[in-house]
Amino acid sequence: MQPLFASEPSIEDQLYRILNSTRPEYAWKLRRYFEEHWEPSLSFQNEGLDGFREKTHFMVRKLLQADLLSLAELNQKPSEYMKFCEHSCWIDGSVAATLFGHFLIFGGSLVFLGTERHRSLVDVADDFRLPGCFCMTEVGHGSNLAGLGTTATYDAERGEFIINTPSWRDAKWAIALLAWNARVVTVMAQLYMPDGECKGIHSFLVPVRDEEGRPLPGVKISDVDWLIGLNGVGIGGAMFEQVRIPRENLLNRFADVTAEGKYVTSFDSPGDLFRAQISPLMIERLVPFAVAGMKIALAVAARYGKERRQFGPRGGPERPIIEYSSHKRRLMPGVAETYAIAFMLERLHLEADVTMPEPLPTPLQPLCASFKAYSYETATRVIQNARECCGVHSFRHINKIARAQLDMHGFAHAAGDNVVLFQYAGRILLEDFAGGKGPFKEAAEPDASACSVTCVKHQELFAARFSQLLDYTRGEFMKHMGEGMNRGDAWNEILTFAIELGRAYAIRETHKQFLRVIGACAPGPAKDILTELCELYGWSTLSANLGWYRDVSDGSLELSALFVERTVLEYSQRLAPKLDLLVDSFGIPEVLLPAADLMADLPGKFS
Structure with missing residues (x-):
């Protein structure tokens, strides 16, 4: 691993910087801390409920007393907490959730809702001397x-x-x-x-x-x-x-x-007051539980895919399962989705740094809600798929990937149920789409000349789907109101489409942010890899709702089911040789990963 600001950084370090663009130095500091100070024994085996909790809170206390984070700076640099949370999630979801409950939500209530008379509590909550929730x-x-x-x-x-x-x-x-x-x-x-x-x-x-x-x-x-x-x-x-x-x-x-x-x-x-009190705490929708779980699940699955051998030529050695095209097809779209979601989170964390301690701007609220739901919906699927790619060994808690999957079900309910958040975003978009503008005040539209033609066409399709849903859903709502239906019943009639509108908005904006990242990259191997990943993200996203995109297509991109599936497979095979590079760029410290073959303790079970 090269120093963060090496004169000629490797491709891995370039990708690492881009994945941590809001706080690259702080991310590097955390990475070094775990590599230099975290003991392998600080992991979970098969503890009972009380033992599990005792160990979790011991680790949280250790982390909060390591001088890595300060409640006093939470309202100025919330993105540092987000990086801290991501690394703690790689220890275990319970550690991250405990930090979330104590530091961000309880501590955040003191910082964002309290005044000077509550300052003494901030000091003792900061290092976990006073646990709170x-x-x-x-x-x-x-x-x-x-x-x-x-x-x-x-x-x-x-x-x-x-x-x-x-x-x-x-x-x-x-x-x-x-x-x-x-x-x-x-x-x-x-x-x-x-x-x-x-x-x-x-x-x-x-x-x-x-x-x-x-x-x-x-x-x-x-x-x-x-x-x-x-x-x-x-x-x-x-x-x-x-x-x-x-x-x-x-x-x-x-x-x-x-x-x-x-x-x-x-x-x-009271309504205005309520919104003011809640809005600073909505930063919890930006917590990177989803992307952290995706990263560690894919890192575990990628390492296992090289180690695990299954079948092969008659009379010959078994082949690593990563060599099978079907395995590449299962893993690589999830890698592309992980990069896409990570880039959007970085952008949102930057917005939080600029805005806090004031509430997040109104144009950002539908994006924060819909993106939170979209990212957890995606993470649940990607982690499940990665776990299945690890076979029976993935069932064991000691190998982390099973617990990452189970913990994600709990995380998905934090800060709002996914469907409710899509619905909330849809309602805001229908009522006032920010004058037709995007959610970021300072972010220009992606430079089409800096992106591939395929990426640009994908963005056009995502935008067209969103516009079609917006127009249709708004039209149906007004039609029901015109027929004498009350507002609540009219809303209930269009609810399914409002939810889909929120989802389409999150996809459009996530893909658009990927294009911004590519446009900001200097020409070279890192940009080429990200372009291929973005194209794979686009094709695999299209494949999930192909009927919608055919409806809004101008015909310039072939969208037959066979062509799209073949294209996703081709990109997966093309990017598979770079899988190690792509997951190593996540920067997960080795001490936080299980053995690559997920079988480190098995010899002892048979001795």
């Missing part, structure tokens, strides 16, 4: 955050808020760290003033455990127990029975209750 989701309300049932009633005589859970359906649920060691939690609740007026959703700091780990009076904590993934986190739920907290425990960046008992805010309505 963010309690938003409820059993009976799910992602309907405005309809949360937990209440915070202000007692003016004592200057306290009373936190209460009306019923078990209003219990906080599926909250990271809550079942294990969280001592202070940020609770989203409906704020009621003494006169009974509801001021809407606000965020409150509520202690839930003492220093010995015992639940405090009025706090009932539950454990979700075994899940299909993320079992090291300690995911749980909580109910609050008339729990009193000081007035100062209201996170008061956007609204406050004064010492005199007066409610103050600069917002005109």
